[in-house]
Amino acid sequence: MTLPLSALRACFEGAIPSMMTTCAIDGTPNVAYISQVFCVDDGHVALSFQFFNKTRQNILANPRATVLLLHPVTAQFFRLHLRYLRTESSGPVFESMKAQLAGIASHAGMDGVFRLLGSDIYEVLQVEEVGEPALPDTPARCSRLGLLRQAAQRLSACVSLEQLLDTCLDVLGQSLGMAHAMVLMLDPITQRLYTVASHGYDRSGVGSEIALGDGVIGVAARERTPVRISHMNSAYLYSKALRNSMQPAAGAPQQLAEIPYPGLLAPHSQLAVPIVSGDCLRGVLFVESPLDLQFTFEDEDALVVIAAHLGAAIDHLRDVPAPAEGAAAEGAHKAPPARQHAAVDGPPLRIRRYASNNSIFVGDEYLIKGVAGAILWRLLREYRQHGRTEFTNRELRLDPTLGLPDISDNLEARLVLLQRRLREYGPHLRLEKCGRGRLRLEVGRPLDLVEVAG
Amino acid sequence: VSATSSPLLRPEHLAMMDRGVSAIVGSCSRALVPSVMRAVGYRVVAEGAEVMVYLARSQSRQLLQDVADTGRVSVVFSEPFSHVTVQLKSARARVVPIPSQVEAELARYRLAMEHEVGKVGFPPTFVQAMLRHDMDDLVAVHLLTDVAFDQTPGPHAGQVIGRANGAEP
Numbered sequence: 001m002t003l004p005l006s007a008l009r010a011c012f013e014g015a016i017p018s019m020m021t022t023c024a025i026d027g028t029p030n031v032a033y034i035s036q037v038f039c040v041d042d043g044h045v046a047l048s049f050q051f052f053n054k055t056r057q058n059i060l061a062n063p064r065a066t067v068l069l070l071h072p073v074t075a076q077f078f079r080l081h082l083r084y085l086r087t088e089s090s091g092p093v094f095e096s097m098k099a100q101l102a103g104i105a106s107h108a109g110m111d112g113v114f115r116l117l118g119s120d121i122y123e124v125l126q127v128e129e130v131g132e133p134a135l136p137d138t139p140a141r142c143s144r145l146g147l148l149r150q151a152a153q154r155l156s157a158c159v160s161l162e163q164l165l166d167t168c169l170d171v172l173g174q175s176l177g178m179a180h181a182m183v184l185m186l187d188p189i190t191q192r193l194y195t196v197a198s199h200g201y202d203r204s205g206v207g208s209e210i211a212l213g214d215g216v217i218g219v220a221a222r223e224r225t226p227v228r229i230s231h232m233n234s235a236y237l238y239s240k241a242l243r244n245s246m247q248p249a250a251g252a253p254q255q256l257a258e259i260p261y262p263g264l265l266a267p268h269s270q271l272a273v274p275i276v277s278g279d280c281l282r283g284v285l286f287v288e289s290p291l292d293l294q295f296t297f298e299d300e301d302a303l304v305v306i307a308a309h310l311g312a313a314i315d316h317l318r319d320v321p322a323p324a325e326g327a328a329a330e331g332a333h334k335a336p337p338a339r340q341h342a343a344v345d346g347p348p349l350r351i352r353r354y355a356s357n358n359s360i361f362v363g364d365e366y367l368i369k370g371v372a373g374a375i376l377w378r379l380l381r382e383y384r385q386h387g388r389t390e391f392t393n394r395e396l397r398l399d400p401t402l403g404l405p406d407i408s409d410n411l412e413a414r415l416v417l418l419q420r421r422l423r424e425y426g427p428h429l430r431l432e433k434c435g436r437g438r439l440r441l442e443v444g445r446p447l448d449l450v451e452v453a454g
Numbered sequence: 455v456s457a458t459s460s461p462l463l464r465p466e467h468l469a470m471m472d473r474g475v476s477a478i479v480g481s482c483s484r485a486l487v488p489s490v491m492r493a494v495g496y497r498v499v500a501e502g503a504e505v506m507v508y509l510a511r512s513q514s515r516q517l518l519q520d521v522a523d524t525g526r527v528s529v530v531f532s533e534p535f536s537h538v539t540v541q542l543k544s545a546r547a548r549v550v551p552i553p554s555q556v557e558a559e560l561a562r563y564r565l566a567m568e569h570e571v572g573k574v575g576f577p578p579t580f581v582q583a584m585l586r587h588d589m590d591d592l593v594a595v596h597l598l599t600d601v602a603f604d605q606t607p608g609p610h611a612g613q614v615i616g617r618a619n620g621a622e623p
Contacts, residue, residue, distance in 0.1 A: 019490055019530070020490075022488055027484070027526055028482070028526060029527065029543075030480065031480035033539065033607075053611060066488040066490050068490045070584065130491075130513050134583035
């Protein structure tokens, strides 16, 4: 009987090593443990190439291989009859396997011994079922599809990016039990990811940045592939890599223009899924846990679905013309009344802007940089020079001095970031929406704006 | 069985195999297509110069056919917790009936495996299911070891531990 490979996904989780037999040209068989069998698609698997050994010699000379798999719950055996095609040493399959193998190595006490040299891609000639399942399978989390339905409905109903992000995190936490999560967006100018929303951490970390390729998040983004680790190991202590990846801002050498990465100090399971729309990377959806083995392939499936929905919704919300940006619909969305603000008094609030990277400091505290910093600086100057407190997204979008890359830039994501950073800063400076496509600057103290060259 | 002049296996390997660890059996057809199955038990004789592995016939048809056709077999013995692994290769293997009175041997092996596999987190019920078989379905592969290899992951993986007299290098 031939089964689809997808029926064997539990066998590919790495809980039980698989056994592989190859054969030399002289007919001598060779049996070897194989750390990782990775499902590429329904017709192909990738096996981890870790050592230049007899298995390696054999498959290069005789491409046939047979792999024995054991289901980690039912104890049923399966055999994969394979033909070696090629070895990949970069790209999504390789990077996913590399991260996963690091977790397997950690769990097996094989840190430093297991290292992925390549992903050997095999054509699956036959999936052979050996005997019957001996034990009952774990009941599927039957409500998973129902939960996804609810999630899709809730995400579809969102009318702003901020609502979309909050809803997404709520779905992950409440419906899927993923208590520590972040959404990061790609800055197309700097090609770095910035945290725009998070939950389950001591501090939000909104505005913290990660370079493409750093940690599970950066690898998932760079390769546009899910990356899942079930047991973290020291070599892949990504949170450390992430912390180290944050660079001091140029032009502000005395004060680091950085926001600490909020992630868990000792994560044991991590899963990062790229948010892609069309051929564009929008960001990364990331969850983690202090416990081992928290995310299965089914969790990965669920997150991929949610990330796909997020990608489409992010683009949709960006493309929908806000009434304030359009013509006649101005009255359709009444702006909420201005928040009752204490009078602008007290000692002046000193705000510095470093021109080289638009980093903004309030007092001695770093607030934000980049395009979001440029936006805030523009609003503050307008406020001081003309007393303006209300602005439209449209005028920001059209302002060439802000350095927005092009029409495809996600201004809304930068505004959400800015709003959240200001809320975290404190009560004296706020930026709030006051209708679709409209913003209101709320200032509680006199401002002392200082430009710092260089 | 001719005794080897130098030991095929080091004492620590023999001790591991005597305890009862995972045993995986591989062979290959004349057309160079590999076959593989897990043994449900085994017996080590003459310090590893001779080995008998027990297989469920219904799970191992191609493997048994290949052994019968070619006489070639490889068996990997591995301790799941420590990853200590040894591979024995033979071009002098044949399919034989299981010895009489093998039940106690199989039961000892199952208990040993419950202990070994338990160390990596699987319950005895899982091991019992993994090694389940009907006695009527059992068959043995008897092999005279030609070469023993160290296959513990690491720098010595793939090195020859010992060869039988007359076995080609």
